[in-house]
Structures are given as structure tokens and as C-alpha cells.
Amino acid sequence: MKLLFWIFFVFVLNNNEVSMVPLKRDFVPFDEDDRDKSVWFLDHDYLENKYNMFKKVNAREKIVGWYHTGPKLHQNDIAINDLIRRYCSNSVLVIIDAHASNIGLPTEAYYSIEEVHDDGTPTSKTFEHVASEIGAEEAEEVGVEHLLRDIKDTVVGSLGQRITTQLLGLRGLHKQLSDVATYLQQVVDGQLPVNHVIVYHLQDMFNLLPDVTSPELVKSLSVKTNDQMLVVYLASLIRSIIALHNLINNKLANTDAEKKEIKEKESKDKKEDKEEKEKEKKEEKKTAEEKK
Numbered sequence: 001m002k003l004l005f006w007i008f009f010v011f012v013l014n015n016n017e018v019s020m021v022p023l024k025r026d027f028v029p030f031d032e033d034d035r036d037k038s039v040w041f042l043d044h045d046y047l048e049n050k051y052n053m054f055k056k057v058n059a060r061e062k063i064v065g066w067y068h069t070g071p072k073l074h075q076n077d078i079a080i081n082d083l084i085r086r087y088c089s090n091s092v093l094v095i096i097d098a099h100a101s102n103i104g105l106p107t108e109a110y111y112s113i114e115e116v117h118d119d120g121t122p123t124s125k126t127f128e129h130v131a132s133e134i135g136a137e138e139a140e141e142v143g144v145e146h147l148l149r150d151i152k153d154t155v156v157g158s159l160g161q162r163i164t165t166q167l168l169g170l171r172g173l174h175k176q177l178s179d180v181a182t183y184l185q186q187v188v189d190g191q192l193p194v195n196h197v198i199v200y201h202l203q204d205m206f207n208l209l210p211d212v213t214s215p216e217l218v219k220s221l222s223v224k225t226n227d228q229m230l231v232v233y234l235a236s237l238i239r240s241i242i243a244l245h246n247l248i249n250n251k252l253a254n255t256d257a258e259k260k261e262i263k264e265k266e267s268k269d270k271k272e273d274k275e276e277k278e279k280e281k282k283e284e285k286k287t288a289e290e291k292k
Contacts, residue, residue: 037076042083051087065092065111071099073110078125081112093127105134118196 032040054061066084068074077093084091093110100106110127117123136144180202186192210217 032076037074038079040076040080042080044083044086047087063088063091065094067094067096067107069098070095071097073127077127078112081127082125085112092130094132105132107132107134 029043029046030041051063063084065088066080068077073095081091081093090111093112095108095110097106109130109132111130112125113128114123115126183192183198184202187194212218
């Protein structure tokens with residue numbers, strides 16, 4: 001069973017463009033049959049009552065879509081989306097992976113479209129991917145900046161951010177290629193029909209791939225890789241030398257501090273001995289005067 005939520009937001013429309021605004025969510029009672037996913041129940045009366053209550057507080061809040069904890073698309077999502085379109089004509093479906101193990105956003109956004117088939121069969125509804133991102137409000141960003149102000153992490157920097165971004169991109173590419181391979185294997189096995197649009201896109205993708213066997217490309221890649229590795233080697237060497245230099249300076253500073261501390265202690269001991277001797281002389285002189 002998946003958890004369903006409605007998505008609310010403060011509606012701002014300028015020239016048919018929706019600006020980025022804070023989203024709110026509210027739980028909606030939902031249940032489905034584990035054996036037959038086509039049997040499901042959604043309490044839309046609860047939604048209407050909740051929406052009327054929210055409207056009394058803020059009339060600008062509108063329903064923009066819904067989301068569930070997937071983590072993948074389900075076969076009854078189209079039917080649920082058709083019901084939600086009664087309240088929002090262009091509803092957005094967001095799938096959230098609550099137990100995401102990979103680095104990156106655990107969300108995927110979709111909207112419903114009518115798919116036209118080349119073989120003349122009737123159109124069918126399907127979901128198309130929508131680009132999405134997760135951000136923070138200005139107040140949240142200011143709070144995080146205040147919390148991170150006193151945290152000094154030498155690892156975080158432009159290089160680390162670039163490597164992290166490249167890692168996320170490679171993982172996303174690997175996931176997409178795995179999905180393509182799975183789809184093609186299902187087409188070969190006869191589990192799915194051939195979609196010529198997808199085949200055309202794949203053909204264009206392969207046509208745009210570079211010829212890795214070309215001597216010029218191999219040479220240019222080798223030269224570029226060697227240049228990058230040289231920069232990395234020099235940076236590592238310089239960093240090691242600077243760290244060694246700082247270590248030597250720290251050792252010298254500690255030695256000087258120890259010598260200074262020993263000298264201060266010796267001078268203090270000499271001063272105390274001198275004061276004790278003067279005190280003894282005064283006592284002896286005083287005793288001699290008393291005897292006379």
C-alpha cells in the first residue's frame with residue numbers, strides 16, 4: 001500500500017508561468033487491494049472538506065497535484081490521476097523514494113499526456129517526465145548559513161562540488177541506460193510492443209556517439225588526460241610540501257616555546273633563591289643584634 005498526499009501551494013500566475021512557491025501537503029485516506037491493484041479506494045470527500053477549510057484560511061492556496069511513496073510508477077496511477085484532475089486539470093504526480101540509497105534527489109515528477117500511436121490504434125494516457133528541483137525558503141537558507149558559519153571544513157570546495165556533481169550525473173546516466181537496456185530486452189522477448197519513437201531517439205543517440213577508435217580522438221583524449229593528471233600530481237605535491245613545511249614550523253615553534261618556558265622557570269627559581277638568601281641574611285643580622 002502506498003501513501004497518498006495532496007500538494008497545495010500559494011498560486012502565483014504571471015504570463016502563464018508559475019513561479020517557485022512554497023508547497024504544502026496533506027494526507028489523504030487511501031487503500032488498495034494488494035492482490036489486484038485495479039481495486040482501490042480514495043476518500044475524495046475528505047479532500048473536499050479539507051480544501052474548504054484551507055480556503056477559509058488562505059484563499060490563494062490551490063491544488064497542483066499529488067504524490068506517493070512509490071518508489072516507482074504503479075498501474076493504477078493513471079486512474080488516480082484522472083480522479084485528481086477533477087480538482088486540478090494539469091495535476092502533477094511526484095514520486096518520492098522514502099528509502100533512497102543513491103546520492104541525489106529522491107523525487108521524480110510526471111504529468112499525464114495523451115500518447116498517439118503510429119499504428120492507428122486509439123490514444124492512451126501515459127506519464128511524461130517533468131524536470132524538478134528541491135529548494136529551501138529564504139528564511140531556511142539564512143538559518144542554515146548561520147548554523148554553518150562556524151563550521152570549517154577544508155574538504156568542501158569547488159573541486160569537491162564538481163566531483164560530486166559529476167558523480168551524480170554518472171549515476172543518473174547509468175540508471176537511464178539500465179532502463180533503456182531493460183526496455184529493449186522486454187521488446188526482444190515480446191513483453192512490450194515496439195515503439196518507433198523510442199527507437200528513433202535511440203538511433204539518433206547512437207549516431208551522435210564519437211568514434212572512439214579514431215587515432216586523433218585517442219591521442220587528444222590521452223593528451224587531455226595527461227594534462228589533467230599532471231595538474232592533480234602537482235597539486236598533491238604542493239599540498240604535501242606545504243603540509244611538511246607547516247609541520248616543521250610547528251615543531252620549531254614548540255621547541256622555542258619549550259626553551260622559553262625553561263628559561264623563565266630557571267630565572268624564577270634564581271629569583272626565589274636570591275630572595276630566600278636575602279631573607280636568611282636579614283634574620284641572621286637581626287639575631288646578632290638581639291644578642292648584643
